[in-house]
Amino acid sequence: MQAIARHSRAAAAFATAAAAAVGSLIAALPAQAQTQSQQQQSTPPAAAHTPSAEWPAPSPWRLYAGAAHIGFSTSAQVRAGGQLVPGADARADANNSLGFGAIYDFHPGWSAEIALGLPPTTALQGTDTLAGAGTLGKVKYGPAVLSVRRHLWEDGPVRPYIGAGINYTLVLESRDGFVSNLDVKNGAGPVLQAGFEVPIDRRWSFFVDAKKIWLKTTATGTLPALGGAPAHAKVRLDPLVVMVGVSYRF
Known part of the structure; x- marks a missing residue:
């Protein structure tokens, strides 16, 4: 019985930790998406490498x-x-x-x-x-x-x-x-x-x-x-x- 209790407490602890990790990951996703969006906006346009820029009209x-x-x-x-x-x-x-x-x-x-x-x-x-x-x-x-x-x-x-x-x-x-x-x-x-x-x-x-x-x-x-x-x-x-x-x- 004591072994079962120990396994139950370990499983509960693991579940709690996993839930916390998943929650942290979900919370981080909007911030990461916002950071990527800001990086894309700050990146120079790809047109600088297009043929139209290399060859003027x-x-x-x-x-x-x-x-x-x-x-x-x-x-x-x-x-x-x-x-x-x-x-x-x-x-x-x-x-x-x-x-x-x-x-x-x-x-x-x-x-x-x-x-x-x-x-x-x-x-x-x-x-x-x-x-x-x-x-x-x-x-x-x-x-x-x-x-x-x-x-x-x-x-x-x-x-x-x-x-x-x-x-x-x-x-x-x-x-x-x-x-x-x-x-x-x-x-x-x-x-x-x-x-x-x-x-x-x-x-x-x-x-x-x-x-x-x-x-x-x-x-x-x-x-x-x-x-x-x-x-x-x-x-x-x-x-x-x-x-x-x-x-x-x-």
Whole structure:
């Protein structure tokens, strides 16, 4: 009986101690949870180790440059001494130049572009009944295009786009040929464009771009071969500008 009593007292003591330990553990859990919460709040955000922090967000600005070919679809209405010259026409020789410009991404899928180029010089040639006149004159011009582009697919390996805008062509110099005192006016017209970009890395891209420009101008001068008679022409140039180059995003 004494052994049973001793075992009963030991069991009771163990139960009491276990109950006390469990109670202490339960009481400690809220404090531990609060400590962990405070530690989590004081820990610096994991974003400091994310790629977005290691690689800053790209700038919306890009610059580009490349080789440009300018081909004209020319027609002209020519008057000499105030009279329409039947069958007279003209054409403008094609040009190659260096094009450059800037692009600004103002909204997802949309960008604005300013396109410029080194001023080329084209020769105006007489055709049809004016073919015997040869070179009518030469014109040095500076083209500029302001357009808005819609990017159709921004995440693929090839990223096409379309756009529309306006062209302004500044005539920098007119040189005499068959026509003396040649004066060619500045011109403006609408533009449609299309192209695609191929990313090389995060900043560099290869691109091909085509711009169709509807452009009219007027030209005046005198004709020494006709005793200095005044000449006047309405000229439609309608150039197609095709450019291949690279762009860099800041």
